[in-house]
Amino acid sequence: MWVRTADKSMTLYEMLVKMQPRNKQDVFEFGDFWDVMEKRGFGPMLAFPSFIACTPIGAIPGVPSLAGGTILLIALQILLGRRHPWLPQKVMELQCDADQLRAIVERVKPFAVRIDRFLVPRWFFMRQPVFRSLIALCCVGCGMVMIPFELIPFMGLIPAFAVFIMAIGMATDDGAVALIGVSMSLFGFVLGFESLASAVS
Structure with missing residues (x-):
């Protein structure tokens, strides 16, 4: 999941640039991002569906479930120890409006530059198998719920935001940030299930 090499580590800004459709694209497929990022590890692969779910695109009915299912599949592969992520062709062919995604990424980029100042490789103990498994389990749980x-x-x-x-x-080799995400996911589970129980009752 994490590799101690400079070419694997990315910045948040770099990830957003990779998510941004080319100017001439009308439709952006998940496979477009996958082809560019599949060798950069599981972090960017998890970032894309979770980012989509956090944007206005995620308000479209069915998108949160699709994003959650994709996160679940990727996170399960981390637990299984796969070196490279894989997804079914139908998931790779999922599409979204390129203009809308391009506009969202452009708005987020300035914030990414500021956030990148605080993202540094640290807390390498989070790369240990027990913590890798904890992160993967949290991502599996988030994808399911x-x-x-x-x-x-x-x-x-x-x-989605926790993932x-x-x-x-994971992508920036910042173990402290990964741990924050784990904490957010655990808080989200408790709050979400309480809300779900209230809605059902």
Whole structure:
């Protein structure tokens, strides 16, 4: 999941640039991002669906569930010890409006530059197998709960954002940020299930 090499580590700004569709694109497929980033580890792969779920695109019915299912598949592969992530072709062909995604990324870029000042390789103990498994389990849990949480307005944002934070920590080799994401996911589970129980009752 994490590799001690400079070419694997990324900045948040770099990840956003990779998520941004080319100017001539009308439709952006998940496979477009995958082809560019598949050799950069699991962090960027988890970042893309969780980022989409956190944007206005995530308000489209069905998108949180699709993003959650994708996160679940990727995180399970971390637990299984796969070296390179894999997804079914149908997931790779999922599309979103390129202009909308491009505009969202442009708005977020200035904030990414500021955040990158605080993202540094640290807390390498988070790369140990026990902590890798903890992060992967949290991502699995977040992916699973994003599906029923779609029934509660805005509740799916919590696990999606937690995965995005963990993914940033993984991609930038910042173990402290990854741990923050783990804490957010645990808080989200408690809050979300309480809200879900209230909605059902």
